[in-house]
Amino acid sequence: MSDVKTWIKETVTATPVVLFMKGTAQFPQCGFSGRAIQILKACGVENIATVNVLEDPEVRQGIKDFSNWPTIPQLYVKGEFIGGSDIMNEMFESGELKALLDA
Template identity: 55%
Template structure:
């Protein structure tokens, strides 16, 4: 990938993360996840009543590769809350199972009351 394409993708990711309180970079869309890990995170966010934006990384190779270099995190999905990288499917699932995710999201003000 060229630096210019990389920079454009990183700029898109940064803008998307800045413009939306909760963003899930995933394979597929929230209504139709295209991998099990993305599906798990969507189910958890839906279960908790989180309003989030899903970005399909399968729409371009640049985006799929770019999100990994943006966070230096090798896997997809990737969850961002208020501009901060939270983690991937394993971290989100673990936070949900241990009861940490709901209070974290509530503290961030992104959980429906």
């Protein structure tokens, strides 16, 4: 296992809610990342740990390999990969995401 994979695993297990995104929560660098932040805030998540994949190409590729998911953003809750922006949106609209985050 590479150092990047180890770091990603530690990151997603150390913090309850982690969003791998383009940019930061304050300044998202793509619409999907911005939407993901909006959804988490709408669910009442105060403490969103974000990782800006644009700062490190190794992490940007590493997270795609780690989750076997081709796109960014990627949401992890309690160490488990939830999905990207579209999945987050569907789960938000059904109430499933808030229930997961509140659990």
